Amino acid sequence: MRNLLFLMLLPLAACSSWHRAHSPSAVAAPPDSLQADLEFANGEESDLRVARWHLLRALEARSCSLFTQAQQELDLAAGILATMESSEASPTEVQHMDAAIESAYLQLLPHLEHFSPNSSLVLLLEGLSDEKIENLPPDATQLVRIHQLSQRCDMPIDANAKVAASIHFFQTRGRATFETWMRRSGRFRDLILDILRREGVPEDLFYIAMIESGFNPRAYSRARAVGLWQFMAGTGKLQGLRHTHWLDERRDPFKSTRAAARHLKGLNAYFQDWRLAIAAYNCGQGRVSRTMTRDGTRDFWQLDLPRETENYVPLFMAAAVIAKDPELFGFSLKEFDTPFTFDEIPLPAALPYVDLKVAASALGVSYAALRDLNPELRQRITPPRSGRKSYHLRVPPGKGDLFLKRYASLPQSEKPALYKYVIQPRDNLSSIAHAFGVGSRLIAEANSITNPNRIFPGQVIYVPTVAGAKAPSAHEKQIHTVRPGNSLSGIAQRYGVRLRDLLQWNNLATTLIRPGQQLVVWKPKTTPTTKPKIEVDAEGLQRHTVQSGETLWGLSRTFGISVAQLQEWNQLQNALIRPGQQLIVALPLEARDEGIYTVVKGDTLYSIALKFGLHVRDIARQNNISLSTTLLAGTTLKIGTRSEN
DSSP, X not given: OTTHHHHHTXXXXXTHHHHXXXXXXXXXXXXXXXXXXXXXXGSOOOHHHHHHHHHHHHHHHHHTTOXXXXXXXXXXHHHHHHTOOTTTSOHHHHHHHXXXXXXXXXXXXXXXXOOOTTSHHHHHHHTOOHHHHHXXXXXXXXXXXXXXXXXXXXXXXXXXXXXXXXXXXXXXXXXXXXXXHHHHHHHHHHHHHHHHHHHTSOGGGHHHHHHHHSSOTTOBOTTOOBTTTTBOHHHHHHTTOOBOSSBBGGGOHHHHHHHHHHHHHHHHXXXXXXXXXXXXXXXXXXXXXXXXXXXXXXXXXXXXXXXXXXXXXXXXXXXXXXXXXXXXXXOOOOOOOOOOOOEEEEOOTTOSOOBHHHHHHHHTSOHHHHHHHOTTBOSSBOOOOBTTBOOEEEESTTOHHHHHHHHHTSOGGGSOEEEEEEOOTTOOHHHHHHHHTSOHHHHHHHTTOSOTTOOOTTOEEEEEEOSOOOOOTTEEEEEEEOOTTOOHHHHHHHHTOOHHHHHHHTTOSBSOOOTTOEEEEEEEOOOOOOOOOEEXXXXXXXXXXXXXXXXXXXXXXXXXXXXXXXXXXXXXXXXXXXXXXXXXXXXXHHHHHSSEEEOOTTOOHHHHHHHHTOOXXXXXXXXXXXXXXXXXXXXXXXXXXXXXX
């Protein structure tokens, strides 16, 4: 027995003997006392002798770098020793063999990629004293710590070299990052853990969010993954997360966590292994399934997956282990972010939408703080109310009632506007959006319009805009009296202002106006400068030659017309103009003064009707022509008033 530990430190037979040795007699004979134990041919073998034989095979396999085989042999030796009858060997012999197996396990430990939870090594590590741990090589010490802490986790954590390397990364180069992540974790810990418990999944999945986003709900990856759990748009949609112009639920900590928990639960149900489920969360279920089929194994550690995924699982395990005892790994984490708390208010019918900046001011908090409570919102305005369903806005704790009172008492001019608009013939979303100075997509989202080509005259839609249509200092106030045939869009074009501003200046909820009504118009002031030279051509059109430095916007201010009119009259596709280019800047005098309009190249009945705020049918009726008539340049048309029918 005294030679046993000595033998463990000696190289045994050549490695080639391992591949030949499948029976006790094939093992190279060791000297001294062990020789007799291995001579099975001369007598009946004992359990102690068989255990010693497996131990020697383990030592030989380790010397040949066959670490998995070595562990298997040690497991056999330990199993035999555990089931021996007390009468078969003396307590001293059993004690010596037990110590030899333990020593062999610990020397083998740093070389194991992972080990089975059924291995005797698990029991050994669980009962290992702190003194013995400290005397182990550093690599082995780290693995022992990982294994011991893994017993406090509620999902599989493997004590292997890759997990140990990930812990080392967090302790060194990634230390500052890990400390930041742990500090942020305080904000979402209670929220996430509560949802994970409700969904019936392991709480340690909490650390998936750490590796994915560092607990940043606005995290955005190069692959366009978003939020705490880094959902791709397609995967998020499959899990019921909406992504619209107004909001992105992948950024909401509650909704995204519920979606992530259900997604991970489904992956685990499919693979029946949390390691594979977590790998699939990173690179996709199909990718993992195909790799398993190709490699012929279900062992994650043996799969040839993308490098990112091969690192992803050990990083997750490392984070979970460190979090169980941060000080053991050199982290002193004393401060954590304030937990995510709030009051949630269903917006009443009187507040179908809310401007976050205005709301923040009313509450006496910063706009950034209110946005942090509502990370799913992509716009300043909450999504417009849809039917009976109201939006639930989050405000700081204890300020729910205060918000409703203060916001309701604000002047209408300080709130966002939502205008009711009746679609006219030949209207389209682009023209409506241009008139209001907003994006066509915003209008479509506000009215659940999936096909922008499917709108019709008479249809009522709502156009949302941001509050704040205030008169700039460079504008002067004018009063416009509505005449028969006037339209609000025509008046806006005439004065070169936005339709939404005209609505807000006059506290109008719709675009309907009546003759005799007086409207406030803040018209841009004109700078007293010499008016550029204009020429009148044979058709009576006034033209201006573009000079160096002039812009379409500047010319619209100079001549008192809108940019849209200049573009339409001159068939411009954009606002780019060049020196020397001739532009129509005014219509023939008779068209403006006598109700007669001379058609220019590119005119249509619709474009002419738009200029004068009329219906196409009115112009057609007044001139006895059909709606499909092709207009020739030089043709004169009567321009009357708008009919009431």
